[in-house]
Amino acid sequence: MRRFTALGMAWLATGLLGCATLTGTTSLDNARKASSRLEVGTDHLTNGRSALALREFLAAEQFDPKNARVQYALADAYLARGKRAEAQLHVRRALEIFPDYHDARLFLSALLLLDKRYADAIAECDRLIDDPTFASPWRALTNRAWAEYKLGRKKEARESLEFAREYERSYWPATLALAILEGDAGRRPEAIRLYKEIIAQGPGAAVESEVNYRLAEVYVALGKRREAMGHLTTSVARAPESPWGKKSQEYLKRLH
Numbered sequence: 001m002r003r004f005t006a007l008g009m010a011w012l013a014t015g016l017l018g019c020a021t022l023t024g025t026t027s028l029d030n031a032r033k034a035s036s037r038l039e040v041g042t043d044h045l046t047n048g049r050s051a052l053a054l055r056e057f058l059a060a061e062q063f064d065p066k067n068a069r070v071q072y073a074l075a076d077a078y079l080a081r082g083k084r085a086e087a088q089l090h091v092r093r094a095l096e097i098f099p100d101y102h103d104a105r106l107f108l109s110a111l112l113l114l115d116k117r118y119a120d121a122i123a124e125c126d127r128l129i130d131d132p133t134f135a136s137p138w139r140a141l142t143n144r145a146w147a148e149y150k151l152g153r154k155k156e157a158r159e160s161l162e163f164a165r166e167y168e169r170s171y172w173p174a175t176l177a178l179a180i181l182e183g184d185a186g187r188r189p190e191a192i193r194l195y196k197e198i199i200a201q202g203p204g205a206a207v208e209s210e211v212n213y214r215l216a217e218v219y220v221a222l223g224k225r226r227e228a229m230g231h232l233t234t235s236v237a238r239a240p241e242s243p244w245g246k247k248s249q250e251y252l253k254r255l256h
Contacts, residue, residue: 026067031063033064034061034067035064037059037060042073045073045076054077057074060073069094071094071097072101075111088108095108102134106143125140138174141163142160142171142174149180161181172207175197175198179191182194188221192219205238206242206244208238209235209236209239209242209245213248213251216235229252229255232249232251236248236252
């Protein structure tokens with residue numbers, strides 16, 4: 001399952017389309033047909049063919065409507081099509097079928113963040129964080145931190161992020177969120193250190209484009225125009241067609 005963009009950031013934690021309830025209350029034959037369509041649709045979605053993925057998932061739903069994985073897949077495909085209301089409807093159906101579907105609940109928390117329903121997002125994250133069977137609490141802690149940050153609860157957001165990094169130091173979304181908090185608080189050298197820590201991990205072109213853009217903003221605030229332009233140039237080079245690459249191109253024009 002992909003991470004997706006919220007508030008200009010592509011690092012909110014969603015889930016993975018793993019094994020939950022493979023079959024609902026349908027026949028074995030229909031369950032197999034649904035599984036086959038689900039597999040094809042997942043391949044389409046992974047490769048950016050969301051319209052084709054949606055068709056496959058809708059077909060799978062016809063065969064096995066009470067399959068939690070199918071409902072979750074539909075949520076992801078609808079989100080890829082920009083239809084958040086439909087995405088939320090289907091992920092909630094997945095959770096009705098299988099309440100302990102951790103990745104679906106993480107996905108719901110991210111949807112709530114996108115909809116700026118921060119208190120509701122925190123509640124869903126807390127359910128995951130408090131569940132000892134949830135294997136990656138650092139992901140829910142990072143989503144919770146962002147909700148806390150947007151509610152102005154910056155001390156709590158920092159604590160959540162530090163806890164997330166204590167669990168999994170290499171989880172760059174938590175490091176990115178913490179770097180943003182540090183920059184917002186005026187602790188620019190620490191923000192720079194954290195951004196560079198992310199780049200050193202090699203998280204991928206799109207993420208590195210965003211991080212370089214944010215580094216440029218910090219250097220501009222420090223009056224270091226040359227360093228800022230260097231990072232903007234790198235941002236464009238890493239992902240020229242990405243939203244952050246395009247923002248960097250515009251920023252470069254303003255700095256010239």
